[in-house]
Amino acid sequence: MQVMKWSVIALAVAAGTSQMAVASSQSESNGFIEDSSFNIFNRVLYMNRDFRNGPNGASTSANPAGYREETGLGIRLLYESGFTQGTVGVGVDAHSLSSIKLDSGRGRYGNGLFSQTDDGRGDDTQTEVGGAIKFRISDTVLKYGSQFTASPVFSTGDSRILPEVTTGTYLVSNEIEGLELSAGRFTAMSSQTGTSRDDINGKGEAGLKYANIVGASYSFTDDLSAAFHASDVEDYWKKYYGNVNYNLPLAEEQALNFDFNIYKTDYDKTYTNTTSDQDNTIWSLAAAYSMGAHTFTLAHQRSTGDRGYDYGVDGGGTVWLANSVQFSDFNAKDEKSWQARYDINMASFGVPGLSFMTRYIRGTDMDVAAGNNEKERELDIEAKYVIQEGAAKDLSFRVRQAFYRNSFEGDLNDFRLIVEYPLSVL
Known part of the structure; x- marks a missing residue:
């Protein structure tokens, strides 16, 4: 999409020629070393998926069982420099991502924690390193290299041990208060189980050729914001996303929030392997x-x-929808779904750091391979505790349990125990 390529150039020129009367992020730079940070993020994930009626052909292991069970440790080293002083600031970001298999097996492999060896087992260890160079003018940052993204139309996933990593150019501008403009071009994506830069499923199979994205979000007030994003993923689709978020304060410690999200996707015939145009709208x-x-x-x-x-080739997190939950996204053709959810923060009851959540989602009128008018439902229960002080401050424990049932294939229970420990070195 040529317009997106030119948008990157136009934004960079505009940022470089604008003279802002107020202080900018670059004018307040302390220096390359002075503003740098180095963090270590540790995650242990135990994941068990129990297929209630046996494997049902869902397991990719050499000896499929009626469940998948794996445990792994992920260690992330994340360095972010500051920017050099001057009109144009220069900096670098670098990362090292490593996973260690603590428990798995051929009969229990397949939860997406590890890549697969030739004999059907999970890899014992995986490591990848990467970095990006970045430039800043005023309040506009241009980054090129390996990075993590969080755009509604191009969002790297982080639901397993290690995150996805994409390679490309990304520009984000905040020159006008309340307005954020973004544009990028990405040419590779590694999966959460593979280190190849052109690997979306951990098996070394090519996926992303290129993706061009643009976006804009604006905060009209502290309580009202809107956003629009678009992408063009070669040989896959053109995608458009909109969001409106409104918060209505009612009384002391009371508020009502409305969040509307919508995707419009036009599919490439190469992807659908059809001779007619296909599309989807989901909100x-x-x-x-x-x-x-x-x-x-x-x-x-x-x-x-x-x-x-x-979604997927454009990132495992590119599904910014209310009913995208622990297991299902409730995104089938013609599907309609409802959710009821309850959250409680126990800090108000004298236990800071402890929270609970439960939600129930029911989908109907699904048009899937098994037939029309199919149904699915999911019940999620979650508890999380974050240590508030002491040597183990910010160490968190999270338990997630999903019960998934449907009318067209096997049911399953999904249990996860997640332990995370972030450390700030610099």
């Missing part, structure tokens, strides 16, 4: 009422078009 609307420690949420999501909503 969700969530209303959350918060009252002190309690939050009650209701959400509705609806998918229409020639097929369901697809």
Whole structure:
């Protein structure tokens, strides 16, 4: 999409020629070393998926069992320099990502924690290193190299031991208060189980050729914001995303929040292997009422078009929808889904750092390979505790349990225990 390539250039020129009367991030730079940070992030993940009716062909292991069970440790070293002083600041970001298999086996492999060896087992260790160079003019940053992204149309996933990593150029501009403009071009994506820069599934299979993205978000007030993003992923699709978020304060410690998200996707015939054009529109609307420690949420999501909503080659996190939950995304063709959710923060009851969540989602009218008018439902229960002080400050423990049932294939239970420990060295 040529317009996106020129958008990157236009934004850079505009940032370089604008004269802001107020102080900018670059003018307040302390220096390359002085503003640098070095963090170590550790994650242990135990994951068990129990297929209630046996493997049902879902396991990719050499000896499929009725469940998958794996445990791994991920260690991330993340260095971010400051910017050199002057009109144009220069800096670098660097990372090292390593995973260590603590438990797995051929009969239990397949939860997406590790890449697979020739004999069907998970790799014992994996390591990748990468970096990016970055430039800053005023409040505009241009970065080139390996990086993590969080755009609604190009978002690297981080639901397993290690995150996905993408390679490309990304520009983010905050020259006008409340307005953020972004544009990028990415040419490779590594999966959460593989270190290859052109690997979206951990098996070395090519995926992303290139993706061009643009975006804009604006905060009209402290309580009202809107965003629009678009992408062009070669041989896959053109995707458009919109969001409106409104927060309505009601009384002391009470508020009502509305969050609307929508994707419109036009699929490439190369991807669908069809001779006709195909598209999908999927949207969700969530209303959350918060009252002190309690939050009650209701959400509705609806998918229409020639097929369901697809993502993955543009990042495992590119599904910013209310009913994308622990196991299912409720994104099948023609699917309609409802969610009821409850959150409680125990800090109000004298236990800071402890929180609980439960939600129930039901989807109907699904058009899938097994037939039309199929149904699915999911119940999630979650508890998290973060240590607040002492030598183990910020060490967190999180338990997630999902019960998934449907009318067209096997049911499953998904259990995860996640222990995370971030350390700030610089």
